[in-house]
Amino acid sequence: MSLDKFSNLEVKWQSSEDMSDVESGTAQAVITSPPYWDLKDYGHENQIGTADESYEIYHDRLQGVWEECYQTLSEDGTMWIVVDTVMGRGDMRLLPYHIIERAEEVGFIPQDIVTWYKPTAIAGMTDRNVVNKKEYVLYLSKSQNHKFNQDIEHDNGNEDPAISEGQKLGNLWRFPVKRGTAGQNVLHKAPYPRSLIERIVRLSTDEGDVVLDPFLGSGTTAYVALDLARSCIGYEINSEFKEVIDERLSELKQSSLAEF
Template sequence: MISLSNFADLEVHWESSEDLSDLETASVQSVITSPPYWNLKDYGHDEQIGTTDESYERYLNRLQQVFNECYQCLRDDGTMWIVVDSLIERGNMKLLPYHVAERARDCGFLLQNMIVWYKPTAIAGMNDRTVVNKKEYIVFLSKSESYSLHPEMNEDVGDEDPAKTTTDELGTIWRHPVKRGSLGQNVSHKAPFPVPLAKRLVQVSTEPRNIVLDPFLGSGTTAYAALSEDRRCLGYEINQEFESVVSSRLADLQQSALHTNFQG
């Protein structure tokens, strides 16, 4: 296993992102993350956000604390992108993306849009009593009205992708199939989102050498996308057992990483 210290443009903190006081104020250009879901996935850490013995209100309160910390770290023209979906509890739907947006706005963020991530290959929850959920949401927020956005920088949109309109502008429906691969066979992290989606978020929200923050690093998808696009990445992850998963994910980037410097 390679050491994450080999990646000069990556800095990982194995602790909760409810306290980001170690980070410099107004230093991050973009926050890109997918937070843990409430009462759904157990990642094996007693202090994780969203445990089964934590109320929904407490879960939202803790997420809000993370969002408040992210707000302080963001540059004035920075943005935050949260990949999240609604969830079902005892047959009742909780509109988590909208609750997330409300809590972020309470921290000072401005809600810019709700992007739909269309997952044509999704089969989760398929049965004869419901329709298959083939989407998640990306909550798009900014710190100020003068935020930086580069939709023209995205290079991974095919002609079949509804994210592009007839005028070749980036739209609000993004088609990214969930593909099985080496990470998909790894049970250590149960909810990775695809690298092409992370790359699109990196490209539209940052420029080369900008800093990307993922307060829920997980399997390292955001880190991989940021480093491969010549960005610097800060990650917080409470479960250090994911270190081997992140290392494996970044293995093919090691050689190029050795020639850069996070402080550059």
Template sequence: MSVLDRDDLTVFWETSEDMSSLQVSPQSVITSPPYWDLKDYRHDDQIGVSDESYEHYLDRLDAVWSECYDALDESGTMWVVVDTVMDRGDLRLLPYHIAQRAEEIGFTLQDMVVWHKPTAIAGMTARNTVNKKEYVVYLSKSEEHKFNELGSDENGVEDPAIEEGKPLGNLWRFPVKRGSVGNQVLHKAPYPMSLINRIVRVSTDEGDTVLDPFLGSGTTAYSALDLGRRCVGYEINQDFESVMEDRLSDLSQSTLDNAWQ
């Protein structure tokens, strides 16, 4: 087992289908899983490859969600950023299937947040509408889970989730900005930092630990560390290490000074 282990960041370069190596109880799980038969992350044991059935794909995700459930603090939550997928012209309601199976594991479904992506330009097929949304499946381990008042946020008045004096709504507007990470060959589905920042703020306090079982290019890690949290991640493809190194290099926390040496 290969592992990066520092004060505020631990990365296990192995599958999250078995997280017996995890020694902490995270307050929040924040992740976006690999899609089924859509994106190739260049690893023989990756979840979602084209030669496995949709049901087997969901079964493998169940193994990850079960590990997350067992690891989470009793007041913890899990946030899964995911969208529907096309299967030979048929629409698969992946967010709802994940929610249903997570409830069978023991999670409580709190909401299906809609992430509005106003800058999206591509449809799922040539004979379909342009897809300008994804979902954030919001689950909790118990009814008495942590959920913080939002306070200050990076979004402005264009975000329909924000209304002065009112609780946070479940329609979130976060444009997708194409940048250096979006151009990385390895990572084909980065999510915006502002989206993850919001989830980190509402689901954790400073000093809490965030777990990402599909760490990818390290967006969750960057957000967690930048906001004073700790992060534990699992990533099966160690080729992402250089991407993470580049992304985290500008963080000012002293705990990261020697993280990549």
């Protein structure tokens, strides 16, 4: 069963540096994890972040994507970017902060930097560093009056330091990365867990809203959006991920058929 069988999913196999075919104000939330600079090769010669680009050019291209995201978002929309610091050619790059700076130039308003605690992580950035147990979730909005569903149910358990009984959700989130997050196909090197994206989708959207992922990758954002009765628009420059995404969404297809 092909991806076009989902009426509420649209995948565009092209660079998100041009999203002019999406009507302005369509998306309620952008949820994504961009390719890292000079670190991971996702298998396409025109991908953002390959080793033959400077760090400045990398951010120039990403800023082009943020500009497109800004245009696609509704006035009360938000953008959530999962990203970490990186070691680039011997130096630590404060990637989250540089992305925020560029997003601000576009017009986004920074709301918070959530720390995603990954207790199961086992690798450091280099052999001479401590084990990296975190990533960041950059939370930005198009306006101050943006949608934020603070009263959603939080189902990550009492071990999540963000959750305190009777208190608002905090900005330290515990979501373990489990083996097999992207199924058996390991083409995509940096999948994030569904539970992390579920929290963001519930916080930033309502049923029927549109979620946009400009770097769709293995399709986690699409899976969660569809599973929670949202629509999804995804951009992915590498069409080899079609099989990966189809595999991930097969559970939803089977569930839909069973319900029918």
